[in-house]
Amino acid sequence: MAQEKFLPIQNLQEWLGALSREHRVLVPVEEGGGVVFRPFEAGSRPVLSMDATTSPKSAVFPSSHDLFRFEQTKDPKDPERVSLTLAPDIPRTPTVVFGGRPCGARGVMIFDRVYLGGRFPDPYYQAARENTLFVTLACESPGNTCFCHWVGGGPDDPSGSDVLMTAVEGGYVLQSVSERGTALLDGDGPLLSSDETTTKEAAAARARARASLGPATDLGPAQESLLALFDDRKFWEEVSEKCINCGACTYLCPTCYCFTITDEACGLSGKRVRSWDTCMSFQFTLEASGHNPRPGKANRLKNRVGHKFSYYPARYGGLLACCGCGRCIRKCPASVDIREIVIGAIERAGDNVREASNG
């Protein structure tokens, strides 16, 4: 049963404190010039006025994680005989990610299809996901880089969130989305109250936010257009010209889920580490022979855009692997704009079709 409760702003700290007794509560805090998710501690000042610099994905998909530790032990009587012990490390800490935006939580849905959807769910991701709740804050108005409504989301899109908060006069209305979200709100009775006026106020605020969005660009044709332009080298060279091939876009992206696995060993013991990888890197597709099917930045940017707007949707029923949060645009050192590339691709493919039919 969905719940809507009012959290007065003066109770926020106490509520987070109460949550942190049983959970690792990650809140967005200012650090240096950025806003990052850090475990809540007394005195933490969550930044709720803007979206965090980093995405909340690291709660379920850390930037590096030890899959298991290994240790080889030599038999002192017969050093030729070596025994191996493996100690897997499945993340099961109950976690609440507080104060992200709906787009960030929506990003985790993109992960779910990949890591939980098939015949072989990823046990590490699964454990982390089952133990993590997302409490998100609905946006009031879009920023210059926001385009959530182009990709199927919205300022109050609840998909991916367990609890959706809406800022109202004097506090927040917390609306449970999932069953686990309902259970979370059931817990701390005295700090939360039920109040119909604030519930109505929140609904009005969310409606205002939806109305504040500009018209959405239809990205429907992107899936076909990007495939049609797959061999259009000139197009990809043009759009990638200013890209410097760093991984800022992929590592900040709430939906980029690629990883690499390495063994980090010292002597007879070590660990197998899974860490974020980025398709912007030369090493991403480097083959053992030395051949690299994606030698230049045009190939790599093509992959990033194509994956999000064509290959992933082709596989998962038309769903785009982009949540429209705009981090990749906002934080790109060269201000590469993924919206511009996708729109450009749709136009270019359209032009090609017209030319072909005329010629």
Place this chain on the structure above:
Amino acid sequence: MPVLKGKELRIVGFLCNWCSYGGADTAGVGRFAQPTDLRIIRVPCSGRIDPLFVVKALLNGADGVLVSGCHPRDCHYAQGNFYARRRLEVLKRFLPVLGIDPARFEYTWVSASEGQRWQKVVTSFTGRIHTLGRAPRHADADLSLARAAAARSHPAADRPRLPGKAQNGAGIEALKERIKAELPGLDCVIGWQQGFDAIHHTPLFMRSPEDVDRLVWGPLNAHNPATYLAAMRERKVGLVVKGCDSRSVVELLQEKLVSRDRVTLFGMPCSGVADLSKVHRALRSSGADPDRVDAVAVEGETLTVTVNGTSHPMAMADVAAEKCLHCRFPNALEADCFVGDPLVPAAIAESPPADLAALDAMSLQERMAFWRSQMERCIRCHACRNACPLCVCKDHCVAQSRDPHWISQEDTVTEKLFFQVVHAVHLAGRCTECGECARACPMDIPLVALKSHMNRAILDLFEYRAGTDPQAVPPLLTFQVEEKRINEGD
């Protein structure tokens, strides 16, 4: 159990094969008693010792590192130790900025016959490390120290100023005409255009006169177009450069990474660019969201940013990039075409850039905590490296090499800091402090401070500023038999 277990410290010694290793052998043959803390690694020559060997050891748990080679003028390979001397001296001066006590590192010269001298060197160095005790680690640094250091206010030294008066792009039309005239002979010309919103400019690759019409000039042209140059060295390209950008080009020319006849440089006097991090901070302190900028206007020395209909005027001096406040070269140092009257640099503030000044004011422990707190935020996107005009290895960076395995994939403070040390050390004597590393950093880590510190050491040791003279040889690619500023020791 060895009697010294628990009392021994971890000291790593890098010894050259021909002199110092022989010297250690002589000491052994002569039965000179020595402390046992030192683990010796034999290398062919002190010139083989990459300063990064030393930093890697110190960051990963060594309590001290000792390097020893043949006496200067006595190198088995004639010159190896002359190069080594410069590198190791630079390293010694670099260590404190990381929070590492420079006394934990020493370099010295011991010949194969000097068994007794070797005994003295080892005994005194080991004694020194025992006095210092176990080396603290960055990963364990007390973060409250970093917070305390950040909260300390710094007395404003001589207030830095911007060079000349803001230009507002006067002369841009003349510049466009010159570019259009040169365009037919060039593959492209790189400049800037308006980006996705009012506060962002973005690199522009001009191929047609219509492209040239999109060229803009002003304080939002923060990107260094020289970043793209090395990858395009096979082509004939034009570059619109600010004074600082031209220094990167000069450095690339010095290192023969690009050839002069393939580059056409267009310059205009620059009166400073805005640091968007500072603009963001100013906006957020007045409650405005930096992602909702509607308009930007530059008038005189004021940058006015409009957010949600509210104007936020900012003095350029308050939001200018740090490099601009210390700018010596507001005009391109190399230009085939320079439009406008060259600006005279303002009286240059002798105080170090703000980030370095803040580090200078910290104790070693505080610096260690500072870098821990900064590196915890690093996402390893390598934007710092890829934005750097002088990081020309790009796809083949040592950071990604598995053999040798310089850096692991673990997301730890030590690994991430070590990468920054790799960057700083590989740029020693080459970095022009264009600030792209810090500007590109999505997490706002003040990375340029490491390079500023390195450059200060280079200036002090070799009286050298990178990227100012196309004919000059970078200081770590050469040596003097008698080094004026390096004490040769006993």
